[in-house]
Structures are given as C-alpha cells and as structure tokens.
Amino acid sequence: MASxxxxxxxxxxxxxxxxxxxxxxxxxxxxxxxxxxxxxxLVALRQSGVEIILVSSGAVAEGMTRLGWTQRPDEIYxxxxxxxxxxMGLVQAWEAQFQRHAIHTAQVLLTHDxxxxxxxxxxxxxxxxxxxxxxxxxxxxxxxTVVTSEIRFGDNDTLGALVANAVEADALILLTDQSGLYDAxxxxxxxxxxxxxxxxxxxxxQEVAGDGGRLGRGGMATKVRAARLAARSGAVTAIAxxxxxxxxxKLHRGDRVGTVLVPDREPMAARKQWIAGHLQARGTLIIDExxxxxxxxxxxxxxxxxxxxxxxDFSRGEMVIIADRAGRIVARGLVNYGLEDAQKLLGxxxxxxxxxxxxxxxxxxxxxxxxxxx
Ligand SMILES: Nc1ncnc2c1ncn2[C@@H]1O[C@H](COP(=O)(O)OP(=O)(O)O)[C@@H](O)[C@H]1O
Ligand SMILES: N[C@@H](CCC(=O)OP(=O)(O)O)C(=O)O
Numbered sequence: 001m002a003s004x005x006x007x008x009x010x011x012x013x014x015x016x017x018x019x020x021x022x023x024x025x026x027x028x029x030x031x032x033x034x035x036x037x038x039x040x041x042l043v044a045l046r047q048s049g050v051e052i053i054l055v056s057s058g059a060v061a062e063g064m065t066r067l068g069w070t071q072r073p074d075e076i077y078x079x080x081x082x083x084x085x086x087x088m089g090l091v092q093a094w095e096a097q098f099q100r101h102a103i104h105t106a107q108v109l110l111t112h113d114x115x116x117x118x119x120x121x122x123x124x125x126x127x128x129x130x131x132x133x134x135x136x137x138x139x140x141x142x143x144x145t146v147v148t149s150e151i152r153f154g155d156n157d158t159l160g161a162l163v164a165n166a167v168e169a170d171a172l173i174l175l176t177d178q179s180g181l182y183d184a185x186x187x188x189x190x191x192x193x194x195x196x197x198x199x200x201x202x203x204x205x206q207e208v209a210g211d212g213g214r215l216g217r218g219g220m221a222t223k224v225r226a227a228r229l230a231a232r233s234g235a236v237t238a239i240a241x242x243x244x245x246x247x248x249x250k251l252h253r254g255d256r257v258g259t260v261l262v263p264d265r266e267p268m269a270a271r272k273q274w275i276a277g278h279l280q281a282r283g284t285l286i287i288d289e290x291x292x293x294x295x296x297x298x299x300x301x302x303x304x305x306x307x308x309x310x311x312x313d314f315s316r317g318e319m320v321i322i323a324d325r326a327g328r329i330v331a332r333g334l335v336n337y338g339l340e341d342a343q344k345l346l347g348x349x350x351x352x353x354x355x356x357x358x359x360x361x362x363x364x365x366x367x368x369x370x371x372x373x374x
Contacts, residue, residue, distance in 0.1 A: 004197055004262030007236040009254045011170035013051040013132070015235075016042065017160035021177045022242040023058035023090070029065045030058070030093050034242065038175075039097035041248040042137070046103075050252065051132050053167060055140045055160040056094065062086030083144030094139045104136045109143035115162050116280060116319055125166045132167070155218030161229035161237075165273050172230040173251065174223050175242035180259035181220050185210035200224075200231040200261040224261070231263030233273045275332060276372045281321045283312020283339060285365065292324050295331055296373055301364035302333070304345035304353070314339050322366065333371030336362040 002010065018038065025031040042052050060079055063086030064072065073079055087109075095105045108128065114120045131138045142159055157174060164172040182192035198205060205227075209220035220239070227237035240247050240258025250257045287295075291306025302322060314320055315338045322331040337345065337357075342365060344356050350363045 004236050004238075004260035005254045005256070007262065008171055008238060008251050008260065011236065012049065013053075013167065013169045014045070014171045014173055015053045015055060015160050015164040015167070015169045016173045016175065016248070017055035017156055018057065018175045018242055019156070019177065020057040020061040022175060023056065024061040024065060026177075027061055027065060030062055030089050032093055032097075035093050036097050036100075038242065038248065039094070039101070041246060043098075043101045043103065045248060045252055048252070053128060053132070053138045053140065053163060053169070054094065055156050055163060056090055057141065057156040058090055059083040059086035059141055059144055062089045080145045080147075087141065087144070090141065091139060094137075098137055104134075106131050106136050106138050108138045108140045110140060110159065110163075111143045111147050112280060114143075115166065117317065119317060121166065128163070128167050155222040157218050157222040157226035158229065161226035161235075164230045164235045165233040168233055169230075169235050172226065172235050172237045173248065174226065174237065174239045175247065176223070176239060177241065177243065178220075179241045179244065179257070180239045181205065181209060181224065181261075183208050185220070195259050196256060197260050197262070199264045200227040200237060201264055205261070227261040231261070232276050234263050236263060237261040272372050275319070275334065275370065280319070281312070281332060282314035282318040283310060283320045283335070285310050285320055285322045285335070285342070286325060286327075287322055287330065288325070292330055295322070295368075295371070299368060299373075301368040302331075302366040302371070303350055303363065304342075304348050304365050305350065307342070307346050307365060310339060310342045310346065312339065314342075316341075320366070322371070329374045331366075331371050331373045333366035335366055336364060 023031060046052060060083045063082030066085050066089065067082060091107045098105050110124060114124050128138055140163055142156065160172055178186060179194055181195050183195060184192040186192040205224045209224040211219040211221060223239050230237050238251050238258050238260050240251060244257060247257060285307050286309045287306045288308055291302060294300040295302060314335055316336060317334055319332060320335045321329055322333060323329050341357055345353060348356060354360050
C-alpha cells in the first residue's frame with residue numbers, strides 16, 4: 001500500500017477546505033492576498049491534472065467584520081445574519097481571484113439534510129460532479145442562514161469530509177492556522193511536537209486533538225474526525241498551514257509538510273460509505289433476536305417481521321438506527337417506509353404489506369445494500 005505522502009502525490013481529486021481564521025486574517029477581514037496565493041496554487045494543481053473542490057469557511061467571521069462586531073454573538077439568528085453578509089464577500093473574493101485565470105467558480109451551499117436525504121444527496125453529488133466535468137471550481141460552505149442546531153454540520157471539517165465521500169475524492173486537505181496536528185494544543189503547550197504521519201483510525205489522535213480558536217469552530221478534534229470520515233471512501237487527509245508558502249504544491253510534491261493521515265482500510269462501496277458517514281439518525285427500530293442474527297451473521301435485509309417497535313420521526317429514505325432489545329446498536333440504514341407505515345408493518349409477514357398499506361412497497365424495511373452493520 002502506498003504511503004500517505006505517495007497517495008497525495010497520486011491523488012487526482014482533492015477537496016480543499018480553508019478555515020475561518022486563515023481566510024479572514026484572524027478576523028481582520030478577508031485576506032485577498034492569501035486567497036490569491038491559494039488560487040495560484042490551485043490553478044497550478046489543476047494544470048497538473050488535479051480536480052479541485054473548495055470548501056470555504058469564513059462567512060460568519062467575515063460578516064462580523066463587515067458589521068463591525070468584535071464579539072461572536074450567541075443568538076443563532078445574529079450568527080445567521082452575519083453569515084449571510086459574509087458569504088457575499090467570500091464568493092466575491094474566490095470568483096475574482098479565479099477570474100484572473102479565466103476559471104469560473106460556483107457557489108454551493110449545503111445543509112446536513114442535503115447530504116442525509118438520499119434524493120437530495122444524489123442531486124448534490126450530481127451537481128458537484130457536473131461542475132468538476134465543466135472545469136468549474138465549486139466553492140462549498142454550509143448554508144448557514146437556514147440551518148437549525150439539529151441539522152447543522154457545525155464545522156466545515158465534517159462538511160469537507162462528507163463532500164470528499166460524495167465525490168469520491170482521493171484527498172481531503174484541511175488548511176488551518178497551525179502547521180498541522182501536534183501531540184498537544186500548541187496554543188497552550190509550546191513544547192508540542194508536530195505529528196507528521198499517522199493512520200486516520202488511530203485512537204490516540206483524538207486524545208491529542210483539542211478545540212478550536214476564537215474564529216474557528218471545531219479545532220483539531222473535528223479535523224481528526226473528518227480524516228476518519230474521509231478514510232471511509234479511501235481518501236487521505238492532510239492538515240497543514242495555509243500560511244506556509246506553496247503549501248498545496250509542497251503536499252502535491254510529497255514534501256514533508258503538515259500532518260498526513262492515511263486510510264488503512266479498503267474503500268467501502270460508495271453507498272455504504274455514505275450511510276456510514278451519516279451522523280444524525282431520524283429514528284430507531286428495535287429488532288428481535290432472530291433479526292439480529294439475520295443482519296449480523298447472515299448479512300440479510302431487515303424484514304418487518306423482525307421489528308418489535310419503532311420510534312422517532314422519519315420518512316422513506318431516511319437514516320435510522322437498528323438496535324436490539326437492550327438498545328445496543330446493531331446497524332444503521334436507510335428505511336424504506338416512513339414512521340406511520342413502519343408502525344403498521346411491525347412484526348407482520350412481508351406478504352401482508354400490500355393489504356396493510358394499500359400499495360405494493362418493498363419487501364424489506366431496510367435493504368442490506370442500504371445498511372451498515374455496526
Ligand atoms: N493537537 C493540536 N494540534 C494543533 N492545533 C490544535 C491542537 N489542539 C487544538 N488545536 C487548535 O486548533 C486550532 C485550529 O482549529 P480551528 O480554530 O477550528 O481552525 P480552522 O478555522 O482552520 O478550522 C489551532 O489554532 C489550535 O490552537
Ligand atoms: N459555515 C461557517 C463555517 C464555520 C467553520 O466551520 O469554521 P472553521 O472551523 O474555521 O472551518 C462559516 O462560513 O462561517
């Protein structure tokens with residue numbers, strides 16, 4: 001298996017995420033010169049055959065600067081207003097810099113719902129792939145003005161990883177204000193050492209990764225988690241300083257900059273990756289012992305006959321947790337029926353579905369192709 005650095009050199013499709021502090025020069029306002037330098041590097045990468053999708057944070061930070069706010073507000077509606085103001089600046093800056101190279105950009109604003117609802121996920125994925133084919137650089141951010149706390153990604157590291165899964169990117173690059181992941185937060189530990197290479201799945205990474213700065217959201221903790229999510233579709237993750245000269249070109253050359261977190265598993269099938277990447281389930285199905293065995297030992301689909309109870313509020317196609325009587329999670333998957341229909345089908349044999357619901361639906365409550373066993 002190629003090392004993480006080699007994987008980066010060979011990677012044909014990169015998702016590059018740039019954090020708030022970097023983009024806004026620590027909250028002083030959009031750093032147009034730095035944006036110009038990243039764009040020059042991204043254009044050079046494209047010329048050497050790398051496809052690029054950008055995930056750009058900084059809407060709230062830039063909105064606050066434009067509105068003259070020095071304190072990050074607590075009220076969600078004020079944050080959302082700031083994001084709406086700042087997003088204008090972000091897309092303007094990216095568009096202007098790419099225009100110097102006659103490259104078009106596209107604004108793509110996503111919510112968690114857009115990537116957890118199968119239909120909308122497929123639409124978002126098709127749009128992103130089409131933009132790549134058209135040679136347009138997508139500039140992705142969370143759709144901050146419409147999200148509520150339940151449907152937030154909350155941090156763009158997670159968003160970047162799920163976008164990397166969706167477009168089957170080979171690399172996720174997280175540019176931040178530190179040189180990479182250290183063995184302790186360098187803000188409070190001046191002796192901290194940079195971790196150069198590790199496996200994305202290594203548990204100890206989570207112990208050393210702390211919270212974020214004043215402007216960012218997730219810190220290193222969400223970056224390490226994002227690396228794990230990205231690894232599910234086989235993508236290698238690099239965490240590096242956006243302030244390092246030619247950092248993207250150096251990563252592409254295989255230079256020893258930043259932290260590279262390598263996936264150590266074979267990529268799952270695309271659909272299963274997506275299911276596994278989902279953080280928010282809409283409901284829970286409690287199943288009997290026979291169904292637990294069918295799912296875990298025999299790789300079967302979940303039929304209504306094995307389901308004891310359902311809870312939550314889900315529609316057809318949404319993510320549910322499948323658990324045993326003791327509440328232990330057995331699997332996660334996309335349910336074929338909404339809550340009301342699922343309640344009618346509880347414990348009933350498949351042949352009765354039509355008479356119970358009045359229409360012919362799928363035989364399975366959750367098909368094994370749409371399920372990841374825990
Ligand atoms: N182990 C660690 N190594 C490096 N940085 C860390 C670590 N733990 C916490 N951090 C903090 O994470 C911050 C970067 O995260 P964040 O502020 O969310 O940035 P971004 O806006 O780039 O996502 C750094 O400034 C650093 O203080
Ligand atoms: N959507 C938010 C992103 C917030 C966020 O994740 O920030 P960061 O931790 O700097 O990547 C914004 O544009 O302000």
